[in-house]
Amino acid sequence: xxxxxxxxxxxxxxxxxxxxxxxxxxxxxxxxxxxxxxxxxxxxxxxxxxxxxxxxxxxxxxxxxxxxxxxxxxxxxxxxxxxxxxxxxxxxxxxxxxxxxxxxxxxxxxxxxxxxxxxxxxxxxxxxxxxxxxxxxxxxxxxxxxxxxxxxxxxxxxxxxxxxxxxxxxxxxxxxxxxxxxxxxxxxxxxxxxxxxxxxxxxxxxxxxxxxxxxxxxxxxxxxxxxxxxxxxxxxxxxxxxxxxxxxxxxxxxxxxxxxxxxxxxxxxxxxxxxxxxxxxxxxxxxxxxxxxxxxxxxxxxxxxxxxxxxxxxxxxxxxxxxxxxxxxxxxxxxxxxxxxxxxxxxxxxxxxxxxxxxxxxxxxxxxxxxxxxxx
Numbered sequence: 001x002x003x004x005x006x007x008x009x010x011x012x013x014x015x016x017x018x019x020x021x022x023x024x025x026x027x028x029x030x031x032x033x034x035x036x037x038x039x040x041x042x043x044x045x046x047x048x049x050x051x052x053x054x055x056x057x058x059x060x061x062x063x064x065x066x067x068x069x070x071x072x073x074x075x076x077x078x079x080x081x082x083x084x085x086x087x088x089x090x091x092x093x094x095x096x097x098x099x100x101x102x103x104x105x106x107x108x109x110x111x112x113x114x115x116x117x118x119x120x121x122x123x124x125x126x127x128x129x130x131x132x133x134x135x136x137x138x139x140x141x142x143x144x145x146x147x148x149x150x151x152x153x154x155x156x157x158x159x160x161x162x163x164x165x166x167x168x169x170x171x172x173x174x175x176x177x178x179x180x181x182x183x184x185x186x187x188x189x190x191x192x193x194x195x196x197x198x199x200x201x202x203x204x205x206x207x208x209x210x211x212x213x214x215x216x217x218x219x220x221x222x223x224x225x226x227x228x229x230x231x232x233x234x235x236x237x238x239x240x241x242x243x244x245x246x247x248x249x250x251x252x253x254x255x256x257x258x259x260x261x262x263x264x265x266x267x268x269x270x271x272x273x274x275x276x277x278x279x280x281x282x283x284x285x286x287x288x289x290x291x292x293x294x295x296x297x298x299x300x301x302x303x304x305x306x307x308x309x310x311x312x313x314x315x316x317x318x319x320x321x322x323x324x325x326x327x328x329x330x331x332x333x334x335x336x337x338x339x340x341x342x343x344x345x346x347x348x349x350x351x352x353x354x355x356x357x358x359x360x361x362x363x364x365x366x367x368x369x370x371x372x373x374x375x376x
Contacts, residue, residue, distance in 0.1 A: 001064070001330075001353045003030035008181070010034070011084045012065075012092040015042045017138070017163050018122045018197060019094035020061035021170025022177065026090070027064035027357065028344060034369060035065040036081065038072075041362040052336035054359070059339055063332040064357030066365035072103045081105070083373045086114055090177055094122035097133050111192045118180040120173050120193040127194060141165040141197040145205055150219040150227060157221065168200040224315065225286070230278040231256070234315045235289055239297040242315035245305050250274075252310055259308040260301075261292055333358040 008031040012023040020035075020042070027033040035042070042062075047055045070077040082105065085091045091107070093100065100107065107119045124136020131144075139159055142148050147165075152158030173195045180191040202209075211217040211228065224244065225233025232246045247253050253275075258264040266272060266288075271281040278285055293301055298314070305312040314320070321327065328343040333356055 001028050001030070001355060001357060002348060002350075003353055005029040005031035005181075008032065008089045009087065010090040010092065011036060011081075011088040013081070013100075014092060014094055016044050016094070017057060017061065017166035018169040018173070018195075019092050020044070021167060022120070022122070022173040023065065023092055024061045024063060025170075025174045025344070026177065030353070031090070033065040034084065034365070035062060035067050035360065036084075037067060037069050037362065039069050041067075041069065045362065051334065051339055054334055054336060054339075059332065059334055059359050060341060062359050063341075065360055066369065067360035067363055068366050068369045069363035072099075078103055078105070079375065080370065080373055082110075083375065084369075085110055085117070085119075087373070089116070089118065089181070091117065091119045092122070092173065092177075093120075096135055097123050097127065108192060111190055115189060116184055117190040118177060118184065118193065119190070120177055120195065122169055122173055122195045122197070124196060125198045126196040131198075136197055138163040138165045138197070141201055145198060145201045146208070147201060147205065150208055150221060152221045153223045154221055164204075165197040165201045168204060169195050169197045172200040172203075222282075225282075228279060229275060230282050231285055231289055233286075235286070235293045237296060237298040237301050238294045241298040243293070243298055243301050243305070243312055244315055245310050245312040247310065252308075253278075255308040256310055260304045260310065261288070331356060335359070335361055 005026060008026070010023055010026050010031045010033040012019055012033060013036040014020050014023060015037075023033045023035070042058065044057045044061070045055050047057045050056050051059045070081060072078055072081070091110075093107075107121065111117050111119050123132070124134060124141060125131040125144075142151075142159055142165055145165070148157040148159060151160055173193070176193045176195060180193060184190055208219045208227075211219065217228075219227040221227075222233070226246070229246070229248070232248075234242045234244045236242050247256050254264070254267045257267040270277070272278050272285055296304075302312055302314075316324070329340045330343045331338050331340055333339075338356075339359075
């Protein structure tokens with residue numbers, strides 16, 4: 001945890017994953033984040049009870065925040081929220097589109113009234129278009145963006161196994177907020193930001209989109225193999241394990257053929273000489289690789305790949321991830337005690353704060369926050 005954003009006040013009217021992801025990263029950087037919840041709490045609190053009785057999603061995304069419960073149907077609570085927004089540096093919300101307007105809260109107008117305010121709305125499909133008023137959750141957007149169509153096996157599409165649309169939107173919002181904070185530091189002006197799950201994930205789909213739009217190529221579902229590079233994927237070894245490797249260029253292809261496959265002439269075989277030819281004849285190529293690998297155990301295969309300068313790894317499960325030698329963890333305080341999470345990806349040269357962030361109980365900070373932002 002760092003203190004780079006110490007003194008920054010973030011008010012986040014949030015639920016589920018996307019907005020909590022963005023605000024959690026701001027909290028990690030030292031911002032004061034007030035999580036505004038409905039009276040019964042963020043519904044993500046009840047997604048599961050697998051972390052000592054608490055939700056894995058909620059524990060992951062709500063460390064280091066304060067919790068305030070309000071009821072937007074109550075005029076006093078709406079007035080409280082407006083006072084908080086007026087004093088905030090950043091306001092984030094990911095309610096159903098139109099919800100704030102229904103309660104008379106206009107973020108565009110608030111940004112005009114408070115020149116330094118950075119207000120970020122996260123929605124499923126944005127403010128315009130035929131789907132803009134719909135609720136949208138991760139799997140729906142995975143389907144709408146075409147991600148499911150290129151994920152899975154030839155037998156059928158599949159969902160990416162984590163909430164990738166929510167995470168993409170949260171990451172996009174986080175980056176946009178930091179950019180706006182930097183702009184405000186230089187120019188003194190806030191910014192109105194809109195992020196949609198669809199836009200955030202569609203951006204990630206640019207490669208298959210461009211391949212189709214300009215090359216007429218439709219990515220084929222290929223399990224854990226790469227759709228447009230061959231050989232690149234997971235292959236079984238003789239001891240029942242699976243190794244993943246990637247051939248990225250012609251130099252690596254020649255090294256792979258000579259040192260791993262034991263057949264230097266394979267590199268110039270007409271069916272496999274270029275990547276496009278290898279894709280066209282993927283089935284035959286992968287059959288040759290499988291026959292070679294099942295004659296060896298995984299350690300032998302990995303040794304050959306390493307000696308050849310080929311990138312490789314193992315097809316691990318979550319148990320292997322939990323014991324992985326590279327896995328870094330952070331500790332947070334939850335209602336049930338300390339929880340050890342996987343650490344965020346960035347490492348910093350200066351020492352991190354020693355504070356131990358807490359996951360707030362529902363409305364844990366409601367009373368002091370109401371007093372702090374009481375009407376004059």
